Amino acid sequence: MEASSTASETAGENEFDLIIIGAGSGNTIPDERFADLKIAIIDDGEHFGGTCLNVGCIPTKMFVRPAEIVHGARSAQHLGVTAPDVRANWAAVRDRIFTRIDAISNSGEEYRRSGEPNIQLVRERVRFISDHELETDSGRRLRAERIIIAAGSRSVELDPLPWSQRVITNAEALRLEQLPQHITVIGGGAIGCEFANIFHGFGAKTVQLVRSMPLKSVDSEVAATFAQVADWDLRTGTEVTAAHETEAGVELTLSDGSQMITDLVLVAAGRIPNSDRLEATAAGFDLHEDGRIVVDDYQRVLRGGEPVPGVWALGDISSSHQLKHVANEEARVVAHNVAAEFSGEQLRRNTLGPVPTAVFSNPEVAAFGESLSQAQARGADAFAVRHDYGATAWGWALEDETSFCKLVVDRENGKLLGAQIIGPDAAILLQPLIQAASQGQSVRGLARQQYWPHPAATEIIENTLLRAEAQLAAH
Structure with missing residues (x-):
């Protein structure tokens, strides 16, 4: 050139x-x-x-992994494993x-x-x-x-909480000199949910304040399950109305009329x-x-x-x-x-889709496309099917009673309009569904045109596809 x-x-x-x-x-x-x-x-x-x-995807996920190990060890009693004293060293x-x-x-x-x-x-x-x-x-x-x-x-900076040494973004949170004893995370998007999980996993007393529901851009059933399963103090329908910094920390007045004091406030209310x-x-x-x-x-x-x-x-x-x-x-x-x-070559359009998103929290969430309500709101003749992790052999190994995969399917042509997964390895399990949707494949025959290793996590996807195919055949 x-x-x-x-x-x-x-x-x-x-x-x-x-x-x-x-x-x-x-x-x-x-x-x-x-x-x-x-x-x-x-x-x-x-x-x-x-x-x-520097301050986003990569270092965040590198913090998520230790938090994930600690959480898995602490919560493994139902599997016959006891490790109550496992800890992650923040500075290290x-x-x-x-x-x-x-x-x-x-x-x-x-x-x-x-x-x-x-x-x-x-x-x-x-x-x-x-x-x-x-x-x-x-x-x-x-x-x-x-x-x-x-x-x-x-x-985004919030009016009641101007940036300060005690009111920070994810950028400052990643490089803190020491783990706070108490941190309040504001926001229910991917950043808020990931950082609440990180600080909770590292041992800080963690409160997450969400104005409506967490992960409101995904399927409502997924969002409700996340709010139910997250094992830190996640408060929905709650926001900060006033704040005052003191030597003891940040005094917060909440929309429900209550007050609290926290060492740090991490604001993750959008960008x-x-x-x-x-x-x-x-x-x-x-x-x-x-x-x-x-x-x-x-x-x-x-x-x-x-x-x-x-x-x-x-x-x-x-x-x-x-x-x-x-x-x-x-x-x-x-x-x-x-x-x-x-x-002199022809210009290229940006036509790649659909766009997947993943939230590396606990539980993990991954999704693309439309929820059933979104598809129906635009007039699509669509239906949804759900398959629980616990209905597969891998789910038995996990003793998982809350995680699931959900597909939204066009009844006319059998194509995937969306998919939502909440549970371990959700982002990995979503990929074959993204591939099918990107290539415009129907769910008809998709499960039986390939082998699915047994007893692997991918059988969750296999069985959800079979459910979708059965519902298509029933109509």
Whole structure:
């Protein structure tokens, strides 16, 4: 690929062929196709490499695993196993995790800083002053004909609980010097449920406050089961109305009229896109009501409903799915389409689906697509089937009485409209269902067209598919 009119050779210090804002999934874009372009990668994060690597998916799951081991040992009496004194060492686990992650982050930053002659790393906050021009906090004005916006999102701050040493986000929670004795987690989404599980597993007295129900975006039966099974203090229909910090901690007044004191408050009440910090309105970009930048099927940024030439967006700043695997796919689409402008190839639409989500808590939850109520609300002739873990040999081994798999099926063609699983290894068990739905397969014959190892967890999926097929045959 060659930059038009040899811009790489003649442009000034602040003129680029391509600017990428954000070093998470955006950092994956430069490859051999872009070796002839003068590129700036802009990122102002405390740690290089984006949310997932440093304060999100990866370190969170590395904390989940020790918490999971402790919980399994503590709750194994029904299996004839007694291990009441098992504990996880917060400092040791934290140091093990960030010794690895910080090394990856630091080496990635160093490579972008000095490893490629055509790439310049800019470690400053920037804002748009026009659709192709940016200004940094230090006053530099950067310009490019092609700009990729991958600047992510941040935690929502609540009015009664401004950020402080005692009111923190998941980013600060992961690097705490010591485990708090008492922590209150606000929010019932994936982050709130995962962190409540982590701190409870490590031995902190944990209270989770949820305004309605936890995991309200999934099937209501799954959400209700999660609320019932979670073994920390999970309070539904409850929110903070007032807060006051004292030497003893944070005094919270709750919507039910009660009060409590906690050492720390972890706010996980949602995330907002960073479009305001970039001053995207200065460039006239279209925005959704929640602040996300509007893009078309090709990830092109829109203004007045039309694509802005050479401007693209991906990840949390534009997507309704705040998920790393979605951002990565969008980055692949953007990389192809930016390269296609030079090669003359056809642009690629972002058509991949359905989108799976997983919550690595206890119990684990994984889902994609619609619940039965959602499918019926849009007029689909759909039905749901459920199969419990406890009705399989693997479920007997677990002595599991609460976990289940649920499928939503189109009665007309037998295709999967959605699936929800709550229980051990839910995210793994969901994958064959995602594959079937992605390929448009009917549930008819799907179970019997392959072997299912016995007595493995996958027999849960096999038997749920057989239930769905039987219900199709009955009508």
